[in-house]
Amino acid sequence: MIHIETDRLILRLVPLAALASTAAGNIKPTKALVGKHLTEEWFEDSWVYQLRYDQWMADPSYAPWSVRAIASKETGDIVGNMNCHHNPMPFALDGNEFLAVEMGYTVFEPWRRQGIAFEAIRAFTAWAKTEGVAAIILSISPENNPSLALAKKLGAQKIGSHIDEKDGPEDIYLFKC
Secondary structure, X not given: OOOEEOOOEEEEEXXXXXXXXXXXXXXXXXXXXXXXXXXXXXXXXXXXXXHHHHHXXXXXXXXXXXXXXXXXXXXXXXXXXXXXXXXXXXXXXXXXXXXXXXXXXXXXXXXXXXXXXXXXXXXXXXXXXXXXXXXXXXXXXXXOHHHHHHHHHOOOEEEEEEEEOOOEEEEEEEEEO
């Protein structure tokens, strides 16, 4: 398993069995696989875990890009999660083509506004760069001011907009690794 560490965090790759148990809402086995300090928030988007499970099963090379638990080194608490929507893939912008991934992330209450998302994304980005990824894509609701501020802090540039079937209007941001 490929874990990524920072001074405060461990980005733990979530095993297939934990994706399946999360998708099924099985709390006890998920805690045994992911971490005993797992909040109810972990289970709120069970459809995402099912989707990532299906992607991993269809293409095992997707594994390192799947869901990661963001764990506090100090307490062991699972403070959030992150995942890529797909394997690295060619992306063209302004006549240049490079490998990119689209990333999603969540930091659970009460750990928000502590720089955790920034720290986790920067660490993941450094790792992704070693795998040939040149850019990260973020889709952010125009109403999500904390994520918009984070995108700015990461140096992301708005490159477009779209309407997501589930989340509604989103602006698309890209930043280089």
